Amino acid sequence: MRAAMLREYLILPLLASYGAAYTISVAKSGGNSTTNLQYGVMEEEINHCAEGGLYAELIRNRAFQGSSLYPSNLDAWTALVTVEGKGKIGLTNEGFWGIDVRPQKYSGSFYVKGAYSGSFTASLESSTSGKTLASVDIKSKSVANKWVQHEFTLTPNTKASNVNNTFSLKFDASKASGGSLDLNLISLFPPTWNDRPNGLRVDLMQALSDLGPKFLRFPGGNNLEGETIDSRWKWNETIGPLTERPGRPTTWGYEETGGMGLVEYMEWCDDLGMEPILAVWSGLALNEDVVSEADLDVYVEDALNEIEFLTGSINTKYGALRAKYGHPKPWTLNYVEVGNEDNLNSGLASYTAYRFAAFNDAISKKYPHIQVLASTIDMTLPGTAGGDYHLYDIPDNFVKSFDLWDSYNDSHPILLGEIAATEYNNGVGIDWSDYTFSLYPWWIGSVAEAVFLIGAERNADKIIGTTYAPYLMNLDSYEWSPTMISFNADPDNTARSTSWHVYDLFNHNHMTDTLPATSEDAFGPLYYVSGLDKKTNSHIWKGAVYNSTADVPVSLTFESIKQGATADLTVLTAPDAYSMNAVGGSNIVNTKTITIKAGKSGAFSFSLPNLSVAVLTTN
Ligand SMILES: *[C@@H]1O[C@H](CO)[C@@H](O)[C@H](O)[C@H]1NC(C)=O
Ligand SMILES: *[C@@H]1O[C@H](CO)[C@@H](O)[C@H](O)[C@H]1NC(C)=O
Ligand SMILES: *[C@@H]1O[C@H](CO)[C@@H](O)[C@H](O)[C@H]1NC(C)=O
Numbered sequence: 245m246r247a248a249m250l251r252e253y254l255i256l257p258l259l260a261s262y263g264a265a266y267t268i269s270v271a272k273s274g275g276n277s278t279t280n281l282q283y284g285v286m287e288e289e290i291n292h293c294a295e296g297g298l299y300a301e302l303i304r305n306r307a308f309q310g311s312s313l314y315p316s317n318l319d320a321w322t323a324l325v326t327v328e329g330k331g332k333i334g335l336t337n338e339g340f341w342g343i344d345v346r347p348q349k350y351s352g353s354f355y356v357k358g359a360y361s362g363s364f365t366a367s368l369e370s371s372t373s374g375k376t377l378a379s380v381d382i383k384s385k386s387v388a389n390k391w392v393q394h395e396f397t398l399t400p401n402t403k404a405s406n407v408n409n410t411f412s413l414k415f416d417a418s419k420a421s422g423g424s425l426d427l428n429l430i431s432l433f434p435p436t437w438n439d440r441p442n443g444l445r446v447d448l449m450q451a452l453s454d455l456g457p458k459f460l461r462f463p464g465g466n467n468l469e470g471e472t473i474d475s476r477w478k479w480n481e482t483i484g485p486l487t488e489r490p491g492r493p494t495t496w497g498y499e500e501t502g503g504m505g506l507v508e509y510m511e512w513c514d515d516l517g518m519e520p521i522l523a524v525w526s527g528l529a530l531n532e533d534v535v536s537e538a539d540l541d542v543y544v545e546d547a548l549n550e551i552e553f554l555t556g557s558i559n560t561k562y563g564a565l566r567a568k569y570g571h572p573k574p575w576t577l578n579y580v581e582v583g584n585e586d587n588l589n590s591g592l593a594s595y596t597a598y599r600f601a602a603f604n605d606a607i608s609k610k611y612p613h614i615q616v617l618a619s620t621i622d623m624t625l626p627g628t629a630g631g632d633y634h635l636y637d638i639p640d641n642f643v644k645s646f647d648l649w650d651s652y653n654d655s656h657p658i659l660l661g662e663i664a665a666t667e668y669n670n671g672v673g674i675d676w677s678d679y680t681f682s683l684y685p686w687w688i689g690s691v692a693e694a695v696f697l698i699g700a701e702r703n704a705d706k707i708i709g710t711t712y713a714p715y716l717m718n719l720d721s722y723e724w725s726p727t728m729i730s731f732n733a734d735p736d737n738t739a740r741s742t743s744w745h746v747y748d749l750f751n752h753n754h755m756t757d758t759l760p761a762t763s764e765d766a767f768g769p770l771y772y773v774s775g776l777d778k779k780t781n782s783h784i785w786k787g788a789v790y791n792s793t794a795d796v797p798v799s800l801t802f803e804s805i806k807q808g809a810t811a812d813l814t815v816l817t818a819p820d821a822y823s824m825n826a827v828g829g830s831n832i833v834n835t836k837t838i839t840i841k842a843g844k845s846g847a848f849s850f851s852l853p854n855l856s857v858a859v860l861t862t863n
């Protein structure tokens with residue numbers, strides 16, 4: 245990484261000597277109304293984003309689940325044995341690369357099979373000091389030939405000095421019939437967001453909640469597709485009691501438990517007020533196996549069943565199942581996406597020939613209100629169907645795509661379902677065969693994304709919404725960087741990226757309508773969009789400066805705003821183009837808000853530095 249230039253940000257007075265000055269006039273009407281979704285979240289099981297991340301379970305490999313791809317094993321566990329067969333024996337789990345221990349209530353449970361008259365001891369221990377941080381004895385209810393669940397709580401008195409802690413479960417072998425017991429589904433949860441059982445990690449939910457996302461695209465991504473047809477994401481195997489969720493091999497190198505399933509995704513939407521964009525499996529696996537037209541019906545039916553599970557009344561077969569699992573009230577579902585990136589892996593021919601149509605026709609017929617989205621725009625979109633566009637690229641190419649949507653005059657709505665500047669500028673673009681992606685979003689990439697987002701907002705009548713992808717990464721075990729939010733086992737280390745700060749600024753200044761703007765000056769180095777929030781009647785202007793050799797003076801007038809009116813101008817900058825927000829580090833994005841007054845002829849005058857992102861809102 246380059247040495248920081250330590251450039252203090254100043255909002256400079258308007259100076260005539262500063263090269264290209266932008267004079268921008270915004271009309272009071274003539275724009276388009278925008279969609280409400282705009283900024284959302286895309287999530288799937290990758291980078292231990294859910295298991296070992298957002299899903300708050302602290303025990304890794306809690307039920308020894310495996311598949312032909314990743315056979316069952318004892319990863320994360322070690323056996324505790326005794327000298328000469330005396331005292332308690334058991335097993336220890338190292339968590340998802342550590343366990344956060346602090347004074348709060350941990351809810352645990354485990355299943356035992358085998359006759360046992362003694363007690364169990366559950367404890368949290370520090371690997372650094374060897375000290376026991378919390379311990380509890382649990383009287384056995386265990387019997388022969390039957391799995392019996394035991395529950396307990398642990399409440400440490402103090403915060404551990406680091407996350408190098410383990411969880412242990414012990415029992416007295418001399419009191420167990422045959423000297424051994426079977427143990428399974430050993431689980432431990434810290435407090436969760438909204439105190440939901442089987443819930444989500446608080447610090448990560450806070451980072452998402454603060455961003456205020458409007459939609460969630462789930463459950464993938466490549467993870468929806470599966471490596472093989474049989475290892476696709478099966479909604480019906482992620483619901484109900486945890487003991488009935490078999491788990492599956494993810495497409496990202498590890499087995500998942502199914503603990504974060506369909507219902508947990510919907511509860512996540514409920515908790516953050518996000519609109520679900522449900523992706524259903526479309527007949528294509530990553531190994532390029534494709535379901536033939538003759539065999540596709542069962543998968544179409546499965547997608548309809550899934551939608552019925554979410555939205556059907558309790559008088560329907562799957563609506564009744566949802567009620568049985570604690571959700572009698574149907575959820576609302578307005579968006580369904582068919583597959584993921586069906587333009588890749590030789591999928592496009594079958595997708596355009598029959599796969600998309602089969603799902604689209606069946607879903608639209610039964611649920612006419614649902615907006616169906618194709619997983620690509622590399623095809624002629626039929627009827628009212630929308631499409632999904634993904635962009636991973638170098639910053640320069642994001643900026644060059646600023647006007648991508650201006651010429652898109654198709655009436656089919658577009659979801660920008662995966663967007664991220666991933667690799668440093670190299671004069672060309674991403675080399676997928678030899679990619680060297682950045683570990684975290686970095687400032688120049690985030691500014692380039694801002695330019696692209698401004699291009700999307702200018703066309704927010706055509707664009708349903710945009711999401712960075714992927715969203716979450718456990719720094720101790722990941723397959724893909726950069727991501728929006730990075731973390732490890734210690735919640736105090738969670739990093740909200742430079743891109744998080746850009747999305748945060750843009751999302752919290754939502755335009756209900758765009759407004760036409762005119763200027764003699766072409767876009768670049770300044771890119772901007774203007775509009776109105778009809779709810780507050782505030783005029784909004786968003787801008788970003790990229791590739792400027794000097795600060796850019798701006799003179800901005802709104803047709804309906806007079807001299808003396810005030811506006812808030814928020815400007816984001818960073819120490820240098822390569823600054824990043826790292827796990828365990830502090831936030832390097834500099835956010836500065838000032839109030840400015842409209843001068844002669846109602847012009848707001850200000851100046852923006854190279855590599856800055858700004859929002860102006862009138863009061
Ligand atoms: C955790 O503690 C163990 C035992 O002291 C030590 O071997 C290991 O290196 C520690 N790991 C970390 C990440 O500090
Ligand atoms: C889930 O549905 C699939 C069909 O998509 C079926 O093959 C499988 O057996 C079902 N699993 C369970 C647990 O019902
Ligand atoms: C930014 O400037 C560099 C160096 O002049 C140039 O190679 C690149 O194409 C520019 N990027 C954009 C998006 O204009």
Ligand SMILES: *[C@@H]1O[C@H](CO)[C@@H](O)[C@H](O)[C@H]1NC(C)=O
Nearest residue numbers: 648649650651652653654655
């Ligand atoms: C808009 O679409 C129509 C029909 O496809 C096409 O003829 C026209 O050239 C397009 N206009 C632009 C500006 O792309």
Ligand SMILES: *[C@@H]1O[C@H](CO)[C@@H](O)[C@H](O)[C@H]1NC(C)=O
Nearest residue numbers: 274275276702758759760761
């Ligand atoms: C409104 O939409 C039309 C059609 O897409 C487009 O030509 C026009 O530029 C848009 N106006 C604004 C202010 O975005």
Ligand SMILES: *[C@@H]1O[C@H](CO)[C@@H](O)[C@H](O)[C@H]1NC(C)=O
Nearest residue numbers: 688790791792793794854855
């Ligand atoms: C402005 O930003 C570009 C990247 O867009 C960077 O290459 C250049 O060095 C910056 N120029 C100045 C004068 O800071």
